[in-house]
Amino acid sequence: MIEIKNLSKTFRTTAGTVEALKNISLTVNDGDIYGIIGMSGAGKSTLVRCINMLERPTEGAVLMDGQDLGALTQKELRKVRRDVTMIFQGFNLLMQKTCLRNICFPLELAGVKKEEAKKRAMELLEIVGLPDKAGSYPAQLSGGQQQRIAIARALATQPKVLLCDEATSALDPKTTHDILELLKDINERLGITIIIITHQMSVVEEICNRVAILDGGVVAEEGEVSEVFANPQSDAAKRLVFPDGEEEVVPVHPGERVLRVVFNGAMAAGAPLITQMAIDEKIAANILYASTKCLGDKVYGNMLLGLPEEEETVQRAIRYLTKGGNVLVTEVKENVQ
Amino acid sequence: MFNKMFSPENVAEALTILKEEVPFALWETTYATLLATAFAILLGLPFGILLVVGEKDGVLPLPKGVMYVLNVVINLLRSVPFLLLMILAFPLTRVILGTTVGTAASIVPLVIAAFPFVARLVESSLREINPNIIEMAQSMGASPMQIIVKVMLPESIPSLISNFTIAITTILGYTAMSGTIGGGGLGKIAINYGYHRYKYLVMLIAVIILIVLVQVFQSVGTKLAVKLDRRVKH
Ligand SMILES: Nc1ncnc2c1ncn2[C@@H]1O[C@H](COP(=O)(O)OP(=O)(O)OP(=O)(O)O)[C@@H](O)[C@H]1O
Numbered sequence A: 001m002i003e004i005k006n007l008s009k010t011f012r013t014t015a016g017t018v019e020a021l022k023n024i025s026l027t028v029n030d031g032d033i034y035g036i037i038g039m040s041g042a043g044k045s046t047l048v049r050c051i052n053m054l055e056r057p058t059e060g061a062v063l064m065d066g067q068d069l070g071a072l073t074q075k076e077l078r079k080v081r082r083d084v085t086m087i088f089q090g091f092n093l094l095m096q097k098t099c100l101r102n103i104c105f106p107l108e109l110a111g112v113k114k115e116e117a118k119k120r121a122m123e124l125l126e127i128v129g130l131p132d133k134a135g136s137y138p139a140q141l142s143g144g145q146q147q148r149i150a151i152a153r154a155l156a157t158q159p160k161v162l163l164c165d166e167a168t169s170a171l172d173p174k175t176t177h178d179i180l181e182l183l184k185d186i187n188e189r190l191g192i193t194i195i196i197i198t199h200q201m202s203v204v205e206e207i208c209n210r211v212a213i214l215d216g217g218v219v220a221e222e223g224e225v226s227e228v229f230a231n232p233q234s235d236a237a238k239r240l241v242f243p244d245g246e247e248e249v250v251p252v253h254p255g256e257r258v259l260r261v262v263f264n265g266a267m268a269a270g271a272p273l274i275t276q277m278a279i280d281e282k283i284a285a286n287i288l289y290a291s292t293k294c295l296g297d298k299v300y301g302n303m304l305l306g307l308p309e310e311e312e313t314v315q316r317a318i319r320y321l322t323k324g325g326n327v328l329v330t331e332v333k334e335n336v337q
Numbered sequence B: 001m002f003n004k005m006f007s008p009e010n011v012a013e014a015l016t017i018l019k020e021e022v023p024f025a026l027w028e029t030t031y032a033t034l035l036a037t038a039f040a041i042l043l044g045l046p047f048g049i050l051l052v053v054g055e056k057d058g059v060l061p062l063p064k065g066v067m068y069v070l071n072v073v074i075n076l077l078r079s080v081p082f083l084l085l086m087i088l089a090f091p092l093t094r095v096i097l098g099t100t101v102g103t104a105a106s107i108v109p110l111v112i113a114a115f116p117f118v119a120r121l122v123e124s125s126l127r128e129i130n131p132n133i134i135e136m137a138q139s140m141g142a143s144p145m146q147i148i149v150k151v152m153l154p155e156s157i158p159s160l161i162s163n164f165t166i167a168i169t170t171i172l173g174y175t176a177m178s179g180t181i182g183g184g185g186l187g188k189i190a191i192n193y194g195y196h197r198y199k200y201l202v203m204l205i206a207v208i209i210l211i212v213l214v215q216v217f218q219s220v221g222t223k224l225a226v227k228l229d230r231r232v233k234h
């Protein structure tokens, strides 16, 4: 478990002081895939760098399983860093070393014997799906492959926590999806807690179970991803959930009831859900807003549906939509306009 | 002058001198250059590393005073003209080798002149490293020493080789210069015959051999740097 307690970070430069983080408190539980999302300059990188003390917090503490990381000596900290590893937007591979040597690198640092390190690296190459790239150099790999090598490297010391700072921002949507799948798989199979920093809502939608929205150095909103999606409270959250501005696109007819449907990786195979509902249940839903996309055979994103007034129809629609799983439906009570 | 320079008797005379003296001079120049470069790298490399890692936000910050002294000493040695430095180094050379003449003796001032230069070259090579790579190593729990040995040096090998090639060609020039005040090699031949005895043809040929040597060192160095650079797809 990682607890961030009243953490603040102020940068003092010749150009003036920047309060990058202000009184942040968050708890990341074991096994979470925790998203930290925010606009550029919100302080995301600073926050993640404070978690492994690459950046010393000005105030507050980071506790890992109750241990205050700020109180550790450099040597103790280096040891903790084997448990909290990191992947980066720019991959940061050693360009003059083969993929195998790159993966061996953290093991070498930890003093693991060469043969043993190599064996472990080969296993990891298998896990990330690149067993044939052991002898290749990073420059010979695509971006997605390089990030896989970086992930394998980050897993080498069998960490408890994996920090990802914009790990998919340099990749195309398909590759992003593949990498996120890999991270999810790692989370499930190896039980590694993952903290993902991103500015893309789609990344959070796709794999996170909890999310914190960072805005101007403060946590604007925090909670289960499905909740935050279904009912964004803060302006920052609304901006992220409805990047095009919800208001303009939602003309609600008088008496109409509105459901927010959040697709969290529902199967998109066969006929689209809304059309299917019209056929099966004879409910004609009015699509007021839709921001969904298909990744592989799954749907992500959310939709606002206008439904007739009758309670029975609304309940029936909710049951129908949630039947297949990975779809979250809530009624929007407040005025969406 | 040129007519006279290439007259049959001059050419014949030059050829005999060259046949007798050039092979040995070439050997002297080459070994003085290589040995001086090796020592200059041995000394310059750690200084160059310190210049980078010892900075305020480097991986092994050193006291400000230490960095200041380091920089001043290197700049001082770099600003003294080589010929003067060689003369100034005579006492030291005598202590180390017991003599101030000969090729071996010229290596001492060569090293003194070249190592600060090498230190600056190493510094510039190490500064080319992407700071994110160093941060990556820190995030994985690397100690400052591990960062230097396992990250900074291996990652900058192509750049270091290019810069060492510059060093070797510069030192070759110094070696030739040292021939004028007691050192051996091609520089000595050029000065002795060309300047003191007006045998310009001999001087011309000695200079041409020096040029060829520079070319050889440079192209071997460049090839090696490219070959060892894994960032290039080949
Ligand atoms: N070393 C530093 N010195 C001074 N200011 C800094 C430093 N690092 C970050 N900042 C400032 O802190 C704020 C937050 O920066 P940070 O890099 O954490 O943002 P971010 O959310 O990661 O943005 P992006 O999405 O663009 O990466 C910015 O205003 C930035 O200018």
Ligand SMILES: [Mg+2]
Residues within 6 Å of the ligand: A044, A045, A046, A166
């Ligand atoms: Mg950032």
